[in-house]
Amino acid sequence: MNADGKVTTATLKERKQRGERIAALTAYDHLFATLLDQAGVDVILVGDSVATVMQGRDTTVPVTMDQMVYHCELVSRGCERALVVGDLPFMSYQVSVSDALKNAGRLLKEGHVEAVKLEGGSSFAPTVAKLVAAGIPVMGHVGLTPQSINQFGTYKTRGTEQDEQDRLVDDAVALEQAGAFAIVLEKVPSELGQRMAAATTVPIIGIGAGPHTDGQILVTPDMLGMFTRFRPRFVRRYRELAADIGDAVGSYCDDVRSGSFPAADESY
Numbered sequence: 184m185n186a187d188g189k190v191t192t193a194t195l196k197e198r199k200q201r202g203e204r205i206a207a208l209t210a211y212d213h214l215f216a217t218l219l220d221q222a223g224v225d226v227i228l229v230g231d232s233v234a235t236v237m238q239g240r241d242t243t244v245p246v247t248m249d250q251m252v253y254h255c256e257l258v259s260r261g262c263e264r265a266l267v268v269g270d271l272p273f274m275s276y277q278v279s280v281s282d283a284l285k286n287a288g289r290l291l292k293e294g295h296v297e298a299v300k301l302e303g304g305s306s307f308a309p310t311v312a313k314l315v316a317a318g319i320p321v322m323g324h325v326g327l328t329p330q331s332i333n334q335f336g337t338y339k340t341r342g343t344e345q346d347e348q349d350r351l352v353d354d355a356v357a358l359e360q361a362g363a364f365a366i367v368l369e370k371v372p373s374e375l376g377q378r379m380a381a382a383t384t385v386p387i388i389g390i391g392a393g394p395h396t397d398g399q400i401l402v403t404p405d406m407l408g409m410f411t412r413f414r415p416r417f418v419r420r421y422r423e424l425a426a427d428i429g430d431a432v433g434s435y436c437d438d439v440r441s442g443s444f445p446a447a448d449e450s451y
């Protein structure tokens with residue numbers, strides 16, 4: 184954090200040096216961004232998981248740049264303290280470095296995020312270097328990379344074999360050398376999380392990567408028990424809000440139908 188308590192990319196790195204863990208969550212709208220920011224979350228990611236948890240899609244592939252800009256703008260307006268990171272959606276950075284620059288620039292200029300995230304390893308290091316050189320902070324994302332679901336065909340754990348673990352560590356080091364300020368590591372064995380955190384000076388933010396990474400991120404509707412279509416093992420549910428919301432809405436419907444809502448003190 185800087186003097187006024189604002190979390191920056193630089194202070195995340197300092198957190199790692201001091202051995203202080205980083206708490207990150209996703210947000211997609213102003214209301215939740217405000218709640219998470221005020222609760223003290225360090226990093227708020229406007230994830231392309233908006234596609235699955237908010238838009239009802241099967242994968243993150245369909246979400247568009249315009250949609251990401253829209254969600255980023257809502258979230259960034261709700262945050263004062265947290266570092267706000269916007270996800271570059273599928274095919275917004277893979278075709279060319281010039282696309283990556285243009286689209287990452289849109290997330291900063293129109294979405295008002297402070298950094299972008301992209302999925303991929305060392306083959307994207309040149310893109311990361313160009314973005315960083317242009318003044319755009321980049322968070323990497325390796326391990327399970329959901330935008331590549333059509334290539335992998337499954338969301339199973341990555342890095343279970345030694346050669347893939349070696350390659351993923353090389354990917355993280357390449358992203359760090361290209362200038363990434365942090366790297367998300369998704370759904371890999373704990374020992375790889377530990378190894379990658381030891382191999383890098385930038386924070387490794389784990390999601391299903393065990394307890395040894397420099398921070399953790401979860402998809403907020405997962406950890407609040409609002410999104411219940413599926414539940415990966417790495418999700419800890421801190422509430423069961425889908426059930427609570429169902430109860431509340433059911434009570435409201437009963438009260439409206441019975442005439443007990445609104446009462447006299449709820450009327451003018």
Ligand code: KIV
Pocket residue numbers: 209228229230231232233270324367390400402
């Ligand atoms: O889109 C997202 O929410 C993410 C997290 C799973 C890290 O990339």
